[in-house]
Amino acid sequence: xxxxxxxxxxxxxxxxxxxxxxxxxxxxxxxxxxxxxxxxxxxxxxxxxxxxxxxxxxxxxxxxxxxxxxxxxxxxxxxxxxxxxxxxxxxxxxxxxxxxxxxxxxxxxxxxxxxxxxxxxxxxxxxxxxxxxxxxxxxxxxxxxxxxxxxxxxxxxxxxxxxxxxxxxxxxxxxxxxxxxxxxxxxxxxxxxxxxxxxxxxxxxxxxxxxxxxxxxxxxxxxxxxxxxxxxxxxxxxxxxxxxxxx
Numbered sequence: 001x002x003x004x005x006x007x008x009x010x011x012x013x014x015x016x017x018x019x020x021x022x023x024x025x026x027x028x029x030x031x032x033x034x035x036x037x038x039x040x041x042x043x044x045x046x047x048x049x050x051x052x053x054x055x056x057x058x059x060x061x062x063x064x065x066x067x068x069x070x071x072x073x074x075x076x077x078x079x080x081x082x083x084x085x086x087x088x089x090x091x092x093x094x095x096x097x098x099x100x101x102x103x104x105x106x107x108x109x110x111x112x113x114x115x116x117x118x119x120x121x122x123x124x125x126x127x128x129x130x131x132x133x134x135x136x137x138x139x140x141x142x143x144x145x146x147x148x149x150x151x152x153x154x155x156x157x158x159x160x161x162x163x164x165x166x167x168x169x170x171x172x173x174x175x176x177x178x179x180x181x182x183x184x185x186x187x188x189x190x191x192x193x194x195x196x197x198x199x200x201x202x203x204x205x206x207x208x209x210x211x212x213x214x215x216x217x218x219x220x221x222x223x224x225x226x227x228x229x230x231x232x233x234x235x236x237x238x239x240x241x242x243x244x245x246x247x
Contacts, residue, residue, distance in 0.1 A: 003076045006076065007076050007077060010077050010186070010188070012141065013140040013141055014138065014140060014141060014142065014143030014144075014187060014188040014190070014191035015138050015140065015175070015177075015185060015186060015187040015188065015191060016077070016185070016186045016187075017177060017179075017183075017185050017186075018073060018183060018184045018185065018186065019179070019183055020183065021182040021183065022069060022070065022073070022122075022124060022182055022183070022184050023064065023067070023069070023182060027063070027064065027067070028181070028182045030063070031061075031064050031124075031126075031207065032126055032181075034058065034060055034061060035089055035126055035205065035207065038051060038054055038058065038089065039051070039089070039091060047093075047098070048091035048092075048093055048097075048205075049090050049091055049092060049097070049098060049159050051088065051089035051090070051091065052086075052088045053086055053087060053088065053226075054087060054088075054089055055084075055087050056227065059245035059246065059247045060247050061087065061247075062229075062244070062245055062247045063247050064207075064209070065084055065087060065209055065229075065231075066084070066229075066231055066244075070122060070209060071211075071231055071232050073122065073184075073186070074120055074122065074186070074211050075232075077120050077186065078118050078119075078120050078211065078212065078213045079118070079213050079215065079233075080232065080233040081213055081214035081215055081232070081233030081234050081235070081236050082211050082212075082213065082214060082231040082232050082233055083211065083212050083213070083214045083218075083228050083229060083230060083231060083235075083239065083241070084209075084210070084211060084228060084229040084230075084231050085119060085210040085211055085212045085228055086208075086210045086226075087207065087208060087209050087210060088207075088208045088210075089126075089205065089206075089207055089208075090205065090206050090207075090208060091126075091203065091204070091205040092133065092134050092195070092197075092198035092203065092204040092205070093198065093203060094133075094198060094200060094201050094202055094203050095198070095199060095200070095201065096198070097133070097134055097197055097198030097203075097204060098157055098158055098159050098197055099134070099157060099158050099159070099194070099195060099196055099197040100134075100136075100158070100159045100160065100193075100194045100195040101153050101158045101159070101160050101162070101163030101164075101194050102139075102163045102164040102169055102171075102192055102193070102194040103150075103160060103162075103163060103164060103192070103193070103194060104142075104147065104148060104164070104189070104190050104191065104192055104193075105119070105121065105189040105190075105210075106119070106147070106189045106190045107147055107148070107150070109189065110147065111219065111222050112218070112219055112222045112223055112226075113212065113216050113217065113218055113219060114216060114217040114219065114237075115216050115217075116189055116190055117188070117190065118212055118213035118215065118216050119188070119189035119210065119211070119212045119213075119216075120186055120187070120188060120189070120210070120211050120212075121186065121187050121189065121208050121209070121210045121211075122184050122185075122186055122208070122209040122210075122211070123136060123177070123179075123184055123185045123186070123187070123206050123207075123208050124182070124183075124184040124206055124207045124208075124209065125179035125180060125181050125182065125183050125184065125205075125206050126181060126205040126206055126207060127181060127202065127203050127204055127205045127206075128179070128180055128181060128202065128204075129177065129178060129179040129204055129206060130178050130200075130202075130204075131176050131178060131196075132200045132202070133198045133200040133202045133203070133204040134195045134196045134197055134198040134199075134200075134204050135176055135177050135178050135179065135195060135204065136176075136177045136185065136193055136194075136195050136206075137174040137175060137176045137177065137193060137194060137195060137196075138174065138175050138177070138187060138191050138192065138193040139169055139170065139171075139173055139174060139175075139191065139192040139193070140173065140175055140191075142169070142190075142191050142192040143188040143189075143190040143191040144190070145168075145190075145192075148164040148165070148168045148169075148192065149164070149165045149167075149168060150162040150163060150164060150165065151163060151165050157197065163194070164192055168192075169192055179206075189210075211231065212228075214230070214233060214234065214235050214236050214237060214239065215236045215237055216237060217237040217238075217239065218237075218239045218240070220240060227242040228240075228241060228242065229241055229242050229244060230244070
């Protein structure tokens with residue numbers, strides 16, 4: 001599909017599937033090895049789905065976060081001025097991997113940036129991601145509905161403590177993102193999405209790489225401990241950007 005058709009689809013539906021390898025075989029093997037090392041170092045008592053912003057302490061991840069093929073993939077959707085917002089390894093263990101309740105990423109970042117319509121997540125499959133092991137699912141078109149209302153859910157069985165209320169979503173319209181390792185999806189920060197628990201015998205792991213347009217303003221006083229980086233283009237909004245690490 002052409003880039004124009006892909007961007008039109010993304011604007012209408014809030015997501016895009018990149019059903020082809022993102023990295024070379026060698027690169028993907030290095031990223032997978034880094035993930036396994038970080039998972040092995042995970043602190044006792046922390047679940048495997050809690051490896052948030054690992055690049056803060058692992059500069060080697062910038063080889064992948066700043067890779068030209070990733071930025072080339074993102075640019076048609078948010079423009080040429082690109083910043084790195086965050087990253088997160090999400091691992092749902094076999095049999096006990098918790099559900100991810102229906103949510104909008106933007107709801108958790110509300111007030112931390114002056115706009116939410118130019119943040120995009122690249123969700124890269126480390127393991128096969130299927131309906132059986134709890135692949136991501138989205139509700140197409142919900143990225144234009146504004147912030148939803150939420151209700152509390154049981155944290156013991158969910159990665160978050162709240163979810164979008166049933167009255168504001170139609171679960172029958174869910175699209176499931178089934179991906180092979182090294183394939184990825186892209187989604188708008190505002191789209192309603194989630195995942196079922198992993199009750200299968202197969203692990204489901206992925207790496208989220210999150211980017212934003214540098215025409216957006218990061219609110220410094222709401223991000224005192226959070227760092228963002230320049231990826232390409234101009235820092236149009238004059239954001240405070242962290243120094244690029246050596247990798």
